[in-house]
Amino acid sequence: MSMQQRFDDSPMVRPSRRDGSAEPLVRFDQVTKRYGSLTVLDQLNLEVSPGEKVAIIGPSGSGKSTLLRALMTLETIDDGVIEVDGEPLTHMPTAGGHLIPANARHQRRIRGRIGMVFQSFNLFPHMNALQNVIEAPVQVLGMSKAEASQRGEELLAMVGLEDKLGHYPAQLSGGQQQRVAIARALAMRPKVMLFDEVTSALDPELCGEVLNVIRQLGEAHNLTMLMVTHQMGFAREFADRVCFFYKGRIHEQGTPEELFGNPREERTQAFLSAVNEAH
Amino acid sequence: MGELLPLMLQGAWVTLQITFWASLLAIACAVLGALGRLSPFAPLRWFSITYIEVFRGTSLLVQLFWLYFVLPMPPFHVELSAFSVAVLGLGLHIGAYGAEVMRGAIRSVAPGQYEASLALNMTPLTRFRRIILPQALLAAIPPGTNLLIELLKNTSLVSLITLSDLAFRARQLDQATFMTLEIFGLTLVLYFLMAQAINLAMRLVERRLGRGRIKGGLA
Ligand SMILES: Nc1ncnc2c1ncn2[C@@H]1O[C@H](COP(=O)(O)OP(=O)(O)OP(=O)(O)O)[C@@H](O)[C@H]1O
Numbered sequence: 001m002s003m004q005q006r007f008d009d010s011p012m013v014r015p016s017r018r019d020g021s022a023e024p025l026v027r028f029d030q031v032t033k034r035y036g037s038l039t040v041l042d043q044l045n046l047e048v049s050p051g052e053k054v055a056i057i058g059p060s061g062s063g064k065s066t067l068l069r070a071l072m073t074l075e076t077i078d079d080g081v082i083e084v085d086g087e088p089l090t091h092m093p094t095a096g097g098h099l100i101p102a103n104a105r106h107q108r109r110i111r112g113r114i115g116m117v118f119q120s121f122n123l124f125p126h127m128n129a130l131q132n133v134i135e136a137p138v139q140v141l142g143m144s145k146a147e148a149s150q151r152g153e154e155l156l157a158m159v160g161l162e163d164k165l166g167h168y169p170a171q172l173s174g175g176q177q178q179r180v181a182i183a184r185a186l187a188m189r190p191k192v193m194l195f196d197e198v199t200s201a202l203d204p205e206l207c208g209e210v211l212n213v214i215r216q217l218g219e220a221h222n223l224t225m226l227m228v229t230h231q232m233g234f235a236r237e238f239a240d241r242v243c244f245f246y247k248g249r250i251h252e253q254g255t256p257e258e259l260f261g262n263p264r265e266e267r268t269q270a271f272l273s274a275v276n277e278a279h
Numbered sequence: 280m281g282e283l284l285p286l287m288l289q290g291a292w293v294t295l296q297i298t299f300w301a302s303l304l305a306i307a308c309a310v311l312g313a314l315g316r317l318s319p320f321a322p323l324r325w326f327s328i329t330y331i332e333v334f335r336g337t338s339l340l341v342q343l344f345w346l347y348f349v350l351p352m353p354p355f356h357v358e359l360s361a362f363s364v365a366v367l368g369l370g371l372h373i374g375a376y377g378a379e380v381m382r383g384a385i386r387s388v389a390p391g392q393y394e395a396s397l398a399l400n401m402t403p404l405t406r407f408r409r410i411i412l413p414q415a416l417l418a419a420i421p422p423g424t425n426l427l428i429e430l431l432k433n434t435s436l437v438s439l440i441t442l443s444d445l446a447f448r449a450r451q452l453d454q455a456t457f458m459t460l461e462i463f464g465l466t467l468v469l470y471f472l473m474a475q476a477i478n479l480a481m482r483l484v485e486r487r488l489g490r491g492r493i494k495g496g497l498a
């Protein structure tokens with residue numbers, strides 16, 4: 001299950017992409033994002049294999065959220081290519097093989113492979129837990145209400161909220177709201193799930209229940225996950241790989257044992273010791 | 280007094296009907312006007328801005344006169360019944376104010392709601408219809424209630440385009456009977472009751488839209 005093993009399984013030279021075996025599910029290729037003169041993602045490269053759990057850590061403002069938001073198409077990028085399952089997200093190939101900016105239809109097709117959970121939950125306040133979960137399957141996937149409800153109930157049971165189906169977000173604790181948000185994202189059957197500091201808005205005693213759900217998700221499903229987190233303990237136990245972000249680039253990455261146990265870069269060491277001190 | 284009441288109630292009924300239909304039109308104009316103003320498509324934006332500014336910037340009475348007296352003439356040749364003109368004029372007029380209220384209400388919906396909708400791959404139409412609009416309508420209810428009561432009060436102008444509304448009946452009966460105090464007292468009560476009906480209806484809508492949310496609409 002370790003990174004080492006994963007690497008051993010795949011030859012060093014990339015197999016011809018057509019055979020598909022080592023095709024990354026998500027690929028950032030020289031992705032750059034700027035806000036005015038501020039470069040937030042700086043020619044960033046990242047490949048995530050199917051089923052891989054990647055934790056993203058790093059100082060505030062280093063571009064961690066921007067990475068997830070660009071992948072979710074909540075932000076445009078200024079340069080480079082993002083691919084999901086071998087297809088570019090913001091561009092599409094013409095018949096002649098050229099890449100042109102993607103139209104809405106192409107973007108929606110690719111975006112459907114990605115789900116996201118936000119720090120601030122962002123549940124729909126006018127819908128109860130079950131309605132929150134079935135809204136997109138019914139409206140976007142065209143699922144029947146009965147089918148969506150049945151799946152919705154299963155998903156809410158999976159996150160431990162089978163007795164809260166009719167509760168509105170205002171009637172749920174933060175931890176419960178976040179679990180509804182996870183169920184809501186899963187209801188769209190994404191291949192990749194993005195978690196952006198999903199426990200940061202929660203009281204410490206409520207973090208555990210959300211992390212448990214994520215942990216369980218990782219074990220039960222072959223779901224690919226990208227997770228921005230400040231909880232080093234969780235990253236260490238859960239992730240296959242940890243990426244340390246610094247100034248819009250991946251400054252250092254490796255297995256949790258490597259990165260936490262034996263960081264090579266000075267920045268990484270400084271960041272980790274600062275985090276340790278804070279706890 | 281016994282003979283007065285039926286005529287007064289007839290007038291109140293006219294007022295009520297105009298208020299009802301004009302309110303529906305005003306709400307539709309408010310939503311569409313706000314959407315137009317927020318549209319990324321420039322011609323739509325200009326069209327909405329023109330509508331809003333023209334109908335807010337000129338007097339309702341003149342608008343009614345235009346619709347009733349000017350439109351039938353060349354080059355327009357559009358002849359509308361007095362009732363249609365009343366509904367159209369009041370609806371468009373209050374709708375222009377409503378559009379600004381709705382615009383504010385739409386913008387008050389948290390950005391996270393847009394982001395969550397996008398992450399769930401909703402089309403812009405689904406997002407607006409199912410996520411943004413219900414929340415914006417809730418936020419628009421308090422100022423919207425004021426506007427609808429304003430609309431009710433403005434209906435008294437329709438007697439100037441020949442409709443026999445409540446205010447018109449009151450003046451007519453006053454001149455015929457000189458029971459000034461009784462007639463205008465009753466008029467006051469009837470207007471007040473209608474305003475309270477609007478209040479109540481809006482409160483019910485608020486309760487429906489705000490179900491499960493902390494009172495005041497902020498969850
Ligand atoms: N809409 C925006 N306009 C201008 N600058 C922005 C915008 N969004 C983000 N930034 C800037 O981009 C940089 C990276 O932001 P990002 O949210 O990706 O950081 P982060 O690594 O997630 O930080 P944190 O740990 O605090 O969440 C920050 O300096 C931020 O101020």
Ligand SMILES: [Mg+2]
Pocket residue numbers: 064065066197
């Ligand atoms: Mg962030």
